[in-house]
Amino acid sequence: MALRHAVLAALLDGEYSGYQLAKAFDIGVANFWHALPQQLYAELTRLEKDGLVAGRQVVQESRPNKRLFRVTEAGRAELERFAAAASKPSFIRDDLLVKVQAADRVGTAPVIEQLQERAAAADAKIELLGALLRQLRGDMDEEEFLLRGERIGPYLTCLRGLAFEREHRDWCLRIAAVLRERRRAPHGER
Amino acid sequence: MALRHAVLAALLDGEYSGYQLAKAFDIGVANFWHALPQQLYAELTRLEKDGLVAGRQVVQESRPNKRLFRVTEAGRAELERFAAAASKPSFIRDDLLVKVQAADRVGTAPVIEQLQERAAAADAKIELLGALLRQLRGDMDEEEFLLRGERIGPYLTCLRGLAFEREHRDWCLRIAAVLRERRRAPHGER
DNA sequence: TCTGAGTAGTCACTTTTTTGAGTATGATGC
DNA sequence: GCATCATACTCAAAAAAGTGACTACTCAGA
Numbered sequence: 001m002a003l004r005h006a007v008l009a010a011l012l013d014g015e016y017s018g019y020q021l022a023k024a025f026d027i028g029v030a031n032f033w034h035a036l037p038q039q040l041y042a043e044l045t046r047l048e049k050d051g052l053v054a055g056r057q058v059v060q061e062s063r064p065n066k067r068l069f070r071v072t073e074a075g076r077a078e079l080e081r082f083a084a085a086a087s088k089p090s091f092i093r094d095d096l097l098v099k100v101q102a103a104d105r106v107g108t109a110p111v112i113e114q115l116q117e118r119a120a121a122a123d124a125k126i127e128l129l130g131a132l133l134r135q136l137r138g139d140m141d142e143e144e145f146l147l148r149g150e151r152i153g154p155y156l157t158c159l160r161g162l163a164f165e166r167e168h169r170d171w172c173l174r175i176a177a178v179l180r181e182r183r184r185a186p187h188g189e190r
Numbered sequence: 191m192a193l194r195h196a197v198l199a200a201l202l203d204g205e206y207s208g209y210q211l212a213k214a215f216d217i218g219v220a221n222f223w224h225a226l227p228q229q230l231y232a233e234l235t236r237l238e239k240d241g242l243v244a245g246r247q248v249v250q251e252s253r254p255n256k257r258l259f260r261v262t263e264a265g266r267a268e269l270e271r272f273a274a275a276a277s278k279p280s281f282i283r284d285d286l287l288v289k290v291q292a293a294d295r296v297g298t299a300p301v302i303e304q305l306q307e308r309a310a311a312a313d314a315k316i317e318l319l320g321a322l323l324r325q326l327r328g329d330m331d332e333e334e335f336l337l338r339g340e341r342i343g344p345y346l347t348c349l350r351g352l353a354f355e356r357e358h359r360d361w362c363l364r365i366a367a368v369l370r371e372r373r374r375a376p377h378g379e380r
Numbered sequence: 381t382c383t384g385a386g387t388a389g390t391c392a393c394t395t396t397t398t399t400g401a402g403t404a405t406g407a408t409g410c
Numbered sequence: 411g412c413a414t415c416a417t418a419c420t421c422a423a424a425a426a427a428g429t430g431a432c433t434a435c436t437c438a439g440a
Contacts, residue, residue, distance in 0.1 A: 002427095032287030034283065083301055090358070102202055160287060228421090253417050
């Protein structure tokens with residue numbers, strides 16, 4: 001039960017529909033969890049059944065009706081319990097790293113290409129997160145916001161995401177450069 | 191099928207038993223994938239059935255017999271195919287981040303504690319990876335090794351792991367400091 | 381007027397990952 | 411001499427995550 005708590009945490013700041021939640025999971029929440037819309041709808045259904053969130057129907061004209069969910073007291077308590085329990089260690093799990101591990105035993109050309117695509121994607125995400133951070137802290141500077149802002153959780157996770165993306169971009173570019181250089185000027189035998 | 195390729199990539203450097211592989215997955219390979227021994231044994235069985243690895247029985251005295259596996263030509267070809275295919279984007283997936291996201295809506299004390307434990311664990315991993323990198327590059331310096339070393343794949347993924355752990359440690363320490371400071375000097379109302 | 385994109389979701393299914401409980405032997409430490 | 415650790419694995423099951431295929435309605439643009 002892991003997506004469960006990510007959904008609860010994402011839902012702390014107000015009412016969201018499954019659809020809106022899916023968008024949040026594509027940007028801010030993606031810094032600590034990832035899920036497809038179907039998974040979110042399913043999890044919301046389970047959470048509601050367990051009384052951890054409450055949904056209400058909102059009838060709309062000119063677009064489909066929707067259900068908005070908010071965290072209940074029981075949900076908040078569950079999150080409290082979760083926060084106090086031990087966390088599993090985090091780790092990277094990335095196809096691209098697997099390819100790099102094999103890098104000098106398989107063709108490097110496609111890997112170099114993917115490293116560069118990744119770097120570009122990371123760049124895009126860095127901009128997105130920068131904008132999100134500016135928006136979250138409003139007119140305060142970061143230090144002041146972190147000390148006096150009233151809701152810093154999402155900001156803190158975005159900081160982590162930003163650092164991750166920067167690091168990832170730099171690594172991708174460096175590794176791509178190394179692999180290109182080695183193609184240009186071959187090394188030992190083989 | 192993702193663990194599959196991680197196992198193949200890890201097996202590129204020689205013959206390993208499931209048991210040895212499990213150790214590798216706890217240190218170096220953990221930089222790009224993570225798995226429990228049971229999964230590795232199961233995956234090795236499947237890989238062998240599919241002809242991507244070949245196992246041979248090694249009879250031992252004074253300890254249980256073991257089976258050593260190596261990547262076959264078909265396995266190498268599969269890895270080649272995998273390297274050329276598109277990769278899924280990577281993302282962080284971390285309980286602790288979920289807790290931080292909820293940080294100012296639930297009790298922060300246990301979260302601060304966990305952040306510090308994590309920072310310490312990251313420190314330990316940083317040392318481990320540093321030693322592994324020194325061992326992998328032998329008496330060359332990094333630049334020379336990356337250019338002329340004959341097997342740099344594992345080195346490159348360890349570099350990623352090292353950067354990740356450093357970043358993670360710094361973030362944990364900073365966030366712990368921020369949350370402590372906010373407990374000391376409360377902000378807005380609530 | 382047709383096409384595609386955005387909103388809002390559901391159902392069924394498969395794959396992957398995790399968890400828990402075992403087996404067996406020799407070596408090492410108190 | 412007894413307990414625990416390290417080696418080396420296996421089996422079964424549950425939980426979590428991911429995939430594909432669908433429904434329906436509105437609006438904007440070609």
